[in-house]
Amino acid sequence: MRVLVVGSGGREHALAAALAADPSVTAVAAAPGNPGMGRLGELFTVSPTDADAVADAATVFRADLVVVGPEAALVAGVTDAVQAAGIACFGPTRAAAELEGSKTFSKDVMAAAGVPTAQSHSCTTPEQVAAALDEFGAPYVVKNDSLAAGKGVVVTDDRSVALEHAAGCGRVVVEEFLDGPEISLFVVTDGTTAVPLRLAQDYKRVGTGDTGPNTGGMGAYAPITWVGDDLVSDVLQSVVHPVLKEMAGRGAPFAGLLYVGLCLTKQGPRVIEFNVRFGDPEAQVLLPLMRTSPAELFYRAATGTLDQLEPLRWHDQAAVTVVIASKGYPEQPSSGDAITGAEGPGYLHAGTRLTEGGQLVTTGGRAICCTALGDTLDEARAAAYELAGRVTLDGAVMRTDIGLPSPLTGQR
DSSP states (O other): OEEEEEEOSHHHHHHHHHHHTOTTOOEEEEEEOOHHHHTTSEEOOOOTTOHHHHHHHHHHHTOSEEEEOOHHHHHTTHHHHHHHTTOEEESOOTTTTHHHHOHHHHHHHHHHHTOOBOOEEEEOSHHHHHHHHHHHOSSEEEEESSOOTTOOEEEESOHHHHHHHHHTTSSEEEEOOOOSOEEEEEEEESSSOEEEOOOBEEOOEEETTTEEEEOSOSEEEEOOOSSOTHHHHHHIIIIIHHHHHHHHHTTOOOOEEEEEEEEEETTEEEEEEEESSOOTTHHHHHHHHBOSOHHHHHHHHHHTOGGGSOOOOBOSSEEEEEEEEOTTTTTSOOOSOBEESOOSTTEEESSEEEOTTOOEEEOSSEEEEEEEEESSHHHHHHHHHHHHHTOEETTOBOOSOTTSOBTTTBOO
């Protein structure tokens, strides 16, 4: 099987690496890819949100399967264009991708499907925002309605900060605060059959101890062993299958990867949000743990044959990924800074490029993900930080507590 991966971040490098290691895959390419992905196969210099250009690249590459990584590409209709070219594509259509493209749409679907989630109001004026903040009280939760690369959410006790964030977003969703540990459940689906992956936990705040602003993710670990075995089956029954039914009823059947962000409240699991693609950095820890062929899993989801897949098989290990970000991340990330030491197994590229002289440099934002496996979580964590310690990047931003309990994410 020949597979084209769309995107250029750490998530896409993780996907490409897992597919390249799959015996059923004969060739991997990326559009546009990054220097790390370039070591795995051909790179196509196209914008991941240019649907027609991606479809053309897939045709030129003679792809049997296209795997779309970024949410912006899915919202731009890349899956629609690739399918129109007669190529199987893992990822929801433009219409189905609105589950992430608009939080107002997502909340409407949750309400119609009876999904347990936070109370909320969709607001377009300062007056509506102020009223919603007063109704729910602090801590204030304000979410940009549209895509914001994982940085569109503000959770704060400062009302003025919440108002300021809302003013810069246009339409926002203001929610009640959900109190409890947060975990990530990823489900592969063809629109009917739903196959859950292992639970993972990521660390959104930029600073050690869950301090500072939200980011796209500073690290993650898997699997989670401190929740009951019935949680996943309960979420499939109360969340995933009702949402799949609701989306089909709206004429936008959902096939691809559904991320269910969960908060484990005292009243039970509540959905924080949906994403329509692998999380970054959760993909970096989930994919290396998978023994099942990822190519077969994605292809069956893309072709409506997921019910024919054998039960997923996993390595009996733990995985940890530690993100190294550019100086000034996330407010004013630096670019063009030299990176050394990020060579060999365990290093997944995110925001990197090669200069004309062959020097690896940052492009702003998260730069390198250091991923390691171990027989225990502590062993995986130690190995991941050993990898991180070999990387040199001036002013690097990195948390030191990935894989440890934290005030916001809860126990491990």
